[in-house]
Amino acid sequence: MNLNSQFDHSNCADCPIRHRAVCAHCEPDELVELEEIKFYRSFEAGQTIIWSGDQMNFVGSVVSGIASLTQTMEDGRTQMVGLLLPSDFVGRPGRETAPYDVQATTDLVMCCFRKKPFEELMSTTPHIAHRLLQMTLDELDAAREWMLVLGRKTAREKIASLVSIIARRDASVAQKNNSGPMVFDLPLTREAMADYLGLTLETVSRQMSALKKDGVITLDGKRHVTIPDMARLMDEAGDDADGGFLV
Amino acid sequence: MNLNSQFDHSNCADCPIRHRAVCAHCEPDELVELEEIKFYRSFEAGQTIIWSGDQMNFVGSVVSGIASLTQTMEDGRTQMVGLLLPSDFVGRPGRETAPYDVQATTDLVMCCFRKKPFEELMSTTPHIAHRLLQMTLDELDAAREWMLVLGRKTAREKIASLVSIIARRDASVAQKNNSGPMVFDLPLTREAMADYLGLTLETVSRQMSALKKDGVITLDGKRHVTIPDMARLMDEAGDDADGGFLV
DNA sequence: ACAAGACCTTGACTGAGATCAAGTGGAAAC
DNA sequence: GTTTCCACTTGATCTCAGTCAAGGTCTTGT
Numbered sequence: 166m167n168l169n170s171q172f173d174h175s176n177c178a179d180c181p182i183r184h185r186a187v188c189a190h191c192e193p194d195e196l197v198e199l200e201e202i203k204f205y206r207s208f209e210a211g212q213t214i215i216w217s218g219d220q221m222n223f224v225g226s227v228v229s230g231i232a233s234l235t236q237t238m239e240d241g242r243t244q245m246v247g248l249l250l251p252s253d254f255v256g257r258p259g260r261e262t263a264p265y266d267v268q269a270t271t272d273l274v275m276c277c278f279r280k281k282p283f284e285e286l287m288s289t290t291p292h293i294a295h296r297l298l299q300m301t302l303d304e305l306d307a308a309r310e311w312m313l314v315l316g317r318k319t320a321r322e323k324i325a326s327l328v329s330i331i332a333r334r335d336a337s338v339a340q341k342n343n344s345g346p347m348v349f350d351l352p353l354t355r356e357a358m359a360d361y362l363g364l365t366l367e368t369v370s371r372q373m374s375a376l377k378k379d380g381v382i383t384l385d386g387k388r389h390v391t392i393p394d395m396a397r398l399m400d401e402a403g404d405d406a407d408g409g410f411l412v
Numbered sequence: 413m414n415l416n417s418q419f420d421h422s423n424c425a426d427c428p429i430r431h432r433a434v435c436a437h438c439e440p441d442e443l444v445e446l447e448e449i450k451f452y453r454s455f456e457a458g459q460t461i462i463w464s465g466d467q468m469n470f471v472g473s474v475v476s477g478i479a480s481l482t483q484t485m486e487d488g489r490t491q492m493v494g495l496l497l498p499s500d501f502v503g504r505p506g507r508e509t510a511p512y513d514v515q516a517t518t519d520l521v522m523c524c525f526r527k528k529p530f531e532e533l534m535s536t537t538p539h540i541a542h543r544l545l546q547m548t549l550d551e552l553d554a555a556r557e558w559m560l561v562l563g564r565k566t567a568r569e570k571i572a573s574l575v576s577i578i579a580r581r582d583a584s585v586a587q588k589n590n591s592g593p594m595v596f597d598l599p600l601t602r603e604a605m606a607d608y609l610g611l612t613l614e615t616v617s618r619q620m621s622a623l624k625k626d627g628v629i630t631l632d633g634k635r636h637v638t639i640p641d642m643a644r645l646m647d648e649a650g651d652d653a654d655g656g657f658l659v
Numbered sequence: 660a661c662a663a664g665a666c667c668t669t670g671a672c673t674g675a676g677a678t679c680a681a682g683t684g685g686a687a688a689c
Numbered sequence: 690g691t692t693t694c695c696a697c698t699t700g701a702t703c704t705c706a707g708t709c710a711a712g713g714t715c716t717t718g719t
Contacts, residue, residue, distance in 0.1 A: 236560045238650055244563040246556035257549055264553055291538065298545045302504055305548060306511055308555040309493035313483045315562040316491040316610025320706065355667060363563025368706055370668055387667060387714090403485055567676065602697060615676055617698055633685095634697060661719085668713070675707090683698070689691090 176200060180276070185252035186226040187300060190292040198290070202282045208232075208269040214255070215267040223277045224256030230273030231352050235266045235360065245361040247304070250334060254300055258284050271352055315363045318403055323362040324372040325402035328382060332392055347392040355387075376401070423447060427523070432499035433473040434547060437539040445537070449529045455479075455516040461502070462514040470524045471503030477520030478599050482513045482607065492608040494555070497581060501547055505531050518599055562610045565650055570609040571619040572649035575629060579639055594639040602634075623648070 177183060177196050188199055205228070208214055214232060215221060227249050234247035246265060249255060255267060255275065278286075287294050314326050328351075335349040351358075355373070359366040376382045381401055383391040392398050399405075424430060424443050435446055452475070455461055461479060462468060474496050481494035493512060496502060502514060502522065525533075534541050561573050575598075582596040598605075602620070606613040623629045628648055630638040639645050646652075 234556070236556065238560070238564065239652055240650070242564045244560040246559045259546060259549070265556065288538070288542075291535070291541075294538070294541060294545065295535075298541065298548065299506060301545065301548045301552060302506070305552045305555060308552060308559065309481070309483065309512065312493045312555065312558060312562055313485070313491040315559055317485065317489045354665095365707055366667080367669085367708080371706090374668070403487070405486055612677060613697080614678080614699085617696095618676090621698070663716100663718085665716080666714085668711100670711085671709090673706105673708075675705095676703105677705090678703075679701085681698105681700080684696090686694090686696105688693075 177203075180228070182226060182228055182252040182276075186276075187254045187293060187296050188226075190296050191290065192292065195286075195290045195292060198286060199278070199293075202278050202286070204277050206275050206277050208273040208275070210269055210271050210273075212269045212273075213266060214269055214273075214275075215263045217263055217266045219263050220261060221256055221263050222280050224254070224258065224280055224283050225275045225277035227251050227253050227255065228274040228276050231270040232273055233268050233270050233357065233361075235268060237266065243360050244363060245357065247308070248361065253304075254297065256280065258287055258297070270357060320362075320364055320368050320372050321375065321401065322403045323364060324358070324369065324376060325381065325398055326404070327358060327362060328376075328390065328392070329395070329398050329402050329404070332390070332395070332398075347395060349390060351388045351390060424450075427475070429473060429475055429499035429523075433523075434501050434540060434543050435473075437543050438537065439539065442533075442537045442539060445533060446525070446540075449525050449533070451524050453522050453524050455520040455522070457516055457518050457520075459516045459520075460513055461516055461520075461522075462510045464510055464513045466510050467508060468503055468510050469527050471501070471505060471527055471530050472522045472524035474498050474500050474502065475521040475523050478517040479520055480515050480517050480604065480608075482515060484513065490607050491610060492604065494551070495608065500551075501544065503527065505534055505544070517604060567609075567611055567615050567619050568622065568648065569650045570611060571605070571616065571623060572628065572645055573651070574605060574609060575623075575637065575639070576642070576645050576649050576651070579637070579642070579645075594642060596637060598635045598637060 177188065177200050180186070183189065188196065191199065206225070208230075217237070229251055232249040232253075232255065233245050234249065235243050235245050237243045248270075249267075257264075258280070287297070314323055318326060331351060331353075332347045332349060336347060353361070355366045355369045358364075359369045362369065373382075373384070377384045380393070381398055383393065385391070424435065424447050427433070430436065435443065438446065453472075455477075464484070476498055479496040479500075479502065480492050481496065482490055482492050484490045495517075496514075504511075505527070534544070561570055565573060578598060578600075579594045579596060583594060600608070602613045602616045605611075606616045609616065620629075620631070624631050627640070628645055630640065632638070
């Protein structure tokens, strides 16, 4: 696959997620060790990377694309419990089986390590363990912010929250400045948005239309979004302007 | 305060949470170092331990009692985002300010460490850092389980989920065996339950009454609960009988 | 060009849970 | 003993989001 070859022989120093990933604080010699056991894997949009309950024999970082973590009840109700963006870590050292499904939301490239060697490396290189703790604490904060969204916000506030998060993440990845209107594409279908927000896709669609009608966002097609006034959007999300989410 | 004196001079070897807390895997010499910088603090039920946004200059473990993590919106809507039981860790190494309120739900004793010395200790004693990573990953799993509850479960399922979690935690702490009816006291008011579940206290009350009427639980007074058939309760919670939450 | 199938929108109706309101029970305070 | 207070219960009504249904739009393949 050509996405694969794009990264196959790259060395870590050139890696686009180098400064944010689990390897961010590694010394050159640690990096060499990682480089020896890493391998790249590509996934197509819609593909399931890991099934809930499966043995996990690798861990890794998202290099490009977006993945989602999803929990499912027996009767089919689903809730997305995490959104993985480039540099986010997948997998759980010290646990055998996956607690939820991991799916590629878009085409995806991951930098993987077999779990055993990675765990061994972790115990000898404190920089990796330390960075992983930091990242896990950040994820925990994000999950708890999301609990407030799920538990207490209205449908309109939920949509505004999601749009503002994606907008800010996009801005931080693309290193854009904050002034002026923000423009980006939603990487999620209406159904995926609904799964994330604990809503139905109809409600998502209606609230997107409502935000558009009220001038909070502009839609060009179904996915291309412009935010003329970020403060207005934050207000609709029920967050104080200073800001809520980082991630 | 007498709760304080109960622990003030105890050494770590006798500590009731020794086997589950952040210090669980420490070697004797590491324990000595911890012992030198630890101090106990007591809080009364209802007291706020840490305010969101405050400087956090200590971290610590819950020794006895229950604390809750709560997020609040400007208009006063609140969502509980975590329940801290004995052995759970409070605070976040590497961060200056608290992201949410921490409140004592019952009378509470904590084993505290000033943040700076603890952070230094963490960088030199891998057992602490490793244990903290484990505990954080467990908390992340719990938070994500809770996202499914908040996002997709009905009021009745939410109540059944909460009751079953408290029942199992109680059983695991008290080392009871699993057979026969489970009996315990709810450590939360109806309002606190509502805050945790993203409901109103009226809905909590109604659903508790409904579960009682249907024989899923027995209530003696407002707080004393008997569960005649755990499998039945799990079924009402929408979890498959094998189990869901650990925590 | 046409068919098929995602993906999305919109409308009408329904229902679970919120809101508003009144009342109960039990423990602490006077 | 009775007043007060707090946690809780119950009822009546309302409303937001879910459900069911129909139709639109765009892409992909034949």
